Amino acid sequence: MDVIRRYHAIVAGQLDAALTGQAEAMDRAAGWLAEALAGGRWLFAAGTGHSHLLALELFYRAGGLVRAVPLLDEDLMLHRSASKSSGFERETGRAAGLLSRYGVARGDVLVVISNSGRNAVPVEWAMHGRERGARVIGLTSMAHARAHPSRHASGLRLFEVADVVLDNGGVEGDAAVEVAPGLMMGATSTAVGAAMLQGLVAEAAARAVRKGWEPEVYRSSNGGGEAQNARYLAEHAGRLPHL
Secondary structure (H helix, E strand, O other), X not given: OHHHHHHHHXXXXXXXXXXXXXXXXXXXXXXXXXXXXXXXXXXXXXXXXXXXXXXXXXXXXXXXXXXXXXXXXXXXXXXXXXXXXXXXXXXXXOHHHHHHHHOOOOOOEEEEEOOOXXXXXXXXXXXXXXXXXXXXXXXXXXXXXXXXXXXXXXXXXXXXXXOEEEEOOOOOOOEEEEEEOOEEXXXXXXXXXXXXXXXXXXXXXXHHXXXXXOOOEOOOOOOOOHHHHHHHHHXXXXXXXXX
C-alpha cells in the first residue's frame, strides 16, 4: 500500500496548494462565472486528449450546471484513435470552427484545459475565445508548460494567452509517483483538475444566487430528479448539443 499512500499524499498536497496558491485566480474566475450565470450566459469547457475528460466532468451530471457545455471534437478525443489525436491537437486552424459551431460569444466563460498548454488547438481556443468576447480560463500545469516550448506558430502557450490561469500544481510529465527506479506513474492532472473545477463552479453558483440567479442545476435522475431535469431538457435541448 506504500505507493497508494504516496500517490494520495501527492494529490492531497496539490489540492492544498491549489486552495492556497491559486486563491486569487480562483476568486477572479468564480466572479466571472457568477456574472455569466446571473446574466443568462454559458460555461463552455474544452480539452484535447485526456483533458477533454474535464470538459465532460462539468456536463449533465447531478449537482452540475445546466448551462455547462463541453466542446467536443471526436478527432481530439481518444476513442477513434488515441495516437492520431496527438497529431490533430497540434494542427493550426481547428479551434475557430469549433467555437463557432457551439456559439461561444461575449459574456460567456470558456475553460480551456491543457496540462502542457503547448499545442496549437488549446492555444487557439483561448485566442479565438477572447476574440469572440468570452472570458477565458486556462487550466494547466505551470511546471510542465514552462518546461517545453510552444508548438503554435505564435510561440505562445496557454498560460500566456488565457485571461486567468489556474495551475493544477502537477509535475512535468504528469506522472508523479516513482514505482521502481526511474519508472514514474500516477497522473494527477485529472483528479486535481476535476476538484478545482467542481469547487470553482460551486463557488460561482453560490455567488450567482446572491445576485438573484434562479439556479439551473441537475439533480440525480436516480434520486428523484427526473421531473426537474426533464424541464431543463425541454427548455435547452435545442440550444445545447449532446443532450
